[in-house]
Amino acid sequence: MSEERKTVIVTDSSCDLSDEQLAKYGIRMISLRVVCQNAEYRDRIDIQEDELYELLTRELPKTSLPLPEDVTSLYEELAQSGVTDVIHLSISSGLSGTFNMVRMITEDFQDRMNIHMVDSKTLSTGLGMMVLEAARALEGGATPDEAVAAAQSVRKTQLGMFVIRTLEFLRKGGRIGLVEGVVGSLLQIKPIIFVNDDGVYQTMAKARGYKSAVDTMIQEAKRFFGGAKIRLSVVNGKAQADAETLLERLKGELAVQDDAFIAKVSPVLAIHTGPGLLGIVANKAE
Numbered sequence: 001m002s003e004e005r006k007t008v009i010v011t012d013s014s015c016d017l018s019d020e021q022l023a024k025y026g027i028r029m030i031s032l033r034v035v036c037q038n039a040e041y042r043d044r045i046d047i048q049e050d051e052l053y054e055l056l057t058r059e060l061p062k063t064s065l066p067l068p069e070d071v072t073s074l075y076e077e078l079a080q081s082g083v084t085d086v087i088h089l090s091i092s093s094g095l096s097g098t099f100n101m102v103r104m105i106t107e108d109f110q111d112r113m114n115i116h117m118v119d120s121k122t123l124s125t126g127l128g129m130m131v132l133e134a135a136r137a138l139e140g141g142a143t144p145d146e147a148v149a150a151a152q153s154v155r156k157t158q159l160g161m162f163v164i165r166t167l168e169f170l171r172k173g174g175r176i177g178l179v180e181g182v183v184g185s186l187l188q189i190k191p192i193i194f195v196n197d198d199g200v201y202q203t204m205a206k207a208r209g210y211k212s213a214v215d216t217m218i219q220e221a222k223r224f225f226g227g228a229k230i231r232l233s234v235v236n237g238k239a240q241a242d243a244e245t246l247l248e249r250l251k252g253e254l255a256v257q258d259d260a261f262i263a264k265v266s267p268v269l270a271i272h273t274g275p276g277l278l279g280i281v282a283n284k285a286e
Helices: 019-024 049-056 068-080 098-111 126-140 144-156 168-172 210-225 240-253 265-274
Strands: 006-013 027-032 033-036 041-044 061-062 085-092 115-119 158-165 190-196 201-208 231-236 261-264 280-284
Touching: 006 068, 006 126, 006 144, 019 126, 027 068, 027 261, 033 265, 049 265, 061 098, 061 231, 061 265, 085 098, 085 144, 098 115, 115 144, 126 144, 126 158, 126 231, 126 261, 126 280, 158 210, 168 261, 168 265, 190 210, 201 210, 210 240, 231 240, 240 261, 240 280
Parallel strands: 006 027, 006 085, 085 115, 231 261
Antiparallel strands: 033 041, 033 061, 158 190, 158 280, 190 201, 231 280
């Protein structure tokens, strides 16, 4: 009689999935950290979105990797609870050292569980939608390897892009990547930013003004997907009303599946974007 397999998905707080989405599939989350002058907080556990934006009016916190002991204690708990396989989907290694740190720590658990490490090469709901696809695959009876392949197939057909009101936070946080310096806020030039295949930020297009940038994102999505059926998420940072409007527009102009959702950007990502972020993340639905 073959051993019964027990598989758990682990991700990090940059996935921008809600607590309800994580709980639905029993997905475990490791928190990155928000580091201030006089304190540090575990993302989404010790600090929430509204508290972070209020903090940004006083200082610019730094971001940091998860605490090693948080990773170790979670994996110890999983090993002791009879988990045989872990699928760990991480924020892009091009944007954070989290993937490499977790990979090193989990080497000590490889003799107790099969650990499938996946560098998503993306973040926010780009990562989150890969996590959900792996969870749906497991629920449908897939093996861990098949679930990993399902998640990676999402990334291959995924378009993720966002516009922010100012590049100030991205620049100060050292995450400007390949995003070209805007030629001056006086011109109100807004870059549409995406995460490229190497998992770093890059400029996709430019538009004059925030509204025009949102229109450009919609046109890019229509060009990329055409009439294909898509899974969709709209991401926002303190721009819920804009996100709701954008979601309705996209439903009217693209073949959006019924499971589309709006996500709030996590505090650890909001440090680099500031308030006003609006993003579209979508992939072709099978």
